[in-house]
Amino acid sequence: MLDDIRAALAKDPALRGVRSAEVLLYPGLWAVWAHRVAHRLHRLGVPFVPRAVSQWMRAVTGIEIHPGAVIGRRCFIDHGMGVVIGETAVLGDDVMLYHGVTLGSRGWWTDGGHVDKRHPTIGDRVVLGSHASVLGPVTVGDDAMIGAHVLVVRDVAARATVRAPASVTVAPAVPDQAAALEYCI
Incomplete structure (x- = not known):
């Protein structure tokens, strides 16, 4: 717990x-x-209680972590509302997630039925930006940076940076000055 606190203070x-x-x-x-x-209860095969703890914490924090997920040391979830971490996800050490991050599967219709690994594996020291989604049994290598609003469905190399395209502002076509003023008000 002290490691987690120190990681939050540092980041x-x-x-x-x-x-x-x-x-x-x-x-x-x-x-x-x-x-x-x-997670400990889940690994011991205790029924119901691990999922109840997970759902209770989801209600309290807005962060949903399946009890089967494996999370390394010093994981820091900043502004965590809306974070979802799936059952077979694996996170390395010193991972940082911002709000809205999803580490999920691609869906039962693409998994081909019941498979053992449906969720991503995240390496050590990876940063996942706001609302990034990493879907399926992909691997994100150590020290990678996944930007905000990025959708990852293929492996990401170690030390790579993945960015979503920037939005483009398009000015409205205004025929005259009076209409432009009316538009602004």
Whole structure:
């Protein structure tokens, strides 16, 4: 738990000085800690309870981590609302996820029925930007950076950076100045 707190303090610039105590209010920490309990119970074959812990933590934090997922040391989920980590996902050490990240499967219709590995494997020191989705049994190599709003469905090499295309602003066609002013109001 202390490793997780130290990781959050190191990675979040908002946690400086007297505000560093606020780390204990971070939902990402609580979700990871509860997951560690649920995961142990899941591995022991305890029925119902691991999933109940997972769903309770989802209701409390907005972060859903299946008890079967494997999460390495010092995982930091910043602004975690909407994070989903699937059953067969594996995360390495020192991974950082922002809000809205999905580590999911591509769907039962593409899995070809029941398969053992449906979710991604994330290497060590990987950063996953806001609303990034990594789907299927793909591997993201160590030290990769996945940008915001990126959809990953193929393996990503170690140390690679994956970015989504930037949005383009298109100005409306306004025939005259009066119409332009009316448009702005």
